Amino acid sequence: MSAQIKSIENLINEFKKLPGIGPKSARRIVFYLLKQNEKDILSFADALIDMKKKVKFCKNCFNLSEEDECPICKDNSRNTSTICIVEKASDIMVIESAGEYKGLYHVLGGLLSPIENIGPEELKISQLIDRINRLKVTEIILALNSTVEGDSTATYLNKALKYLGIKITKLASGLPVGGDIEYADQITIGRAISGRREF
């Protein structure tokens, strides 16, 4: 194409790298941005640089944070006797948006995976045991994906933490709220039945 305008093509290429954005969406976004004023574009660019500069890991739970301790660890109103174990920091944001959980978190930084060469040493498990002892935690909630890696990581943690004598729970499996039984898969139905609760 002879009519390329380099700085536009460049920006389209940057947007195409992002997950879920194809060539047409990237072009649409860039032409939208061309119509915005300079102030808006600069604040977008600043937000990108700002995030990269400021965000680091919380020294306790490995959540993302702008300070040494993340907002959850610093919040005195949270229940420090419960720790919810998640694979990655973005899972915390999803669980927080439900507003149901008031305890602390711990980000493992991955899941056990022999294929990808991720063993227990690669995950933040020793730091977790330190925190359990220091905070006198009474319950650990395993909030890991229902995948082979998630399940085997949960099984490993269950064994590794058992000697501490604390309660270990995991998120309920079952039908999603608003879900249709007709379209649920067999394993989900099976778990929903085995985990049924009194009405």
Add this chain to the structure above:
Amino acid sequence: MSAQIKSIENLINEFKKLPGIGPKSARRIVFYLLKQNEKDILSFADALIDMKKKVKFCKNCFNLSEEDECPICKDNSRNTSTICIVEKASDIMVIESAGEYKGLYHVLGGLLSPIENIGPEELKISQLIDRINRLKVTEIILALNSTVEGDSTATYLNKALKYLGIKITKLASGLPVGGDIEYADQITIGRAISGRREF
């Protein structure tokens, strides 16, 4: 939500403003960007600022350009006796990607719309007439959307340019390539029949 990390929320909000990106996609993109190295983030931010700084309008055809004249106007191999009229600069990119057209373009900068208070003076029509005279243009192709505004702008231009004694054509309407007759709307079918060509 007490667990907000300001610079992350900021960037999610910037992405949410873009067309076609909802809250979940925005979060997914930002967590993807968090994993990228600083160099990649800076080059993304630079591409944004660069585009805004460099891109202006071509003095001839009002296409987007980094110089006074756009790459199409500067290209000596293009046929200067034909001008294709489009509503906006992004339409040029779409037509160019088809590779079929070798003439020049002219961006109107909008379509006639009494509701939005856009009359002929708001569009680049006097500049178009100047160019037609200067370049001794023999054919004008109207490549405007098949909407009420597009059709009435085409009708207006047809009347306004008639006195120049040049050929005025418009893009063929009909079935899209790969389209299924069963799913085509009545108006498209009607136009495809009235515009039928010998096999």
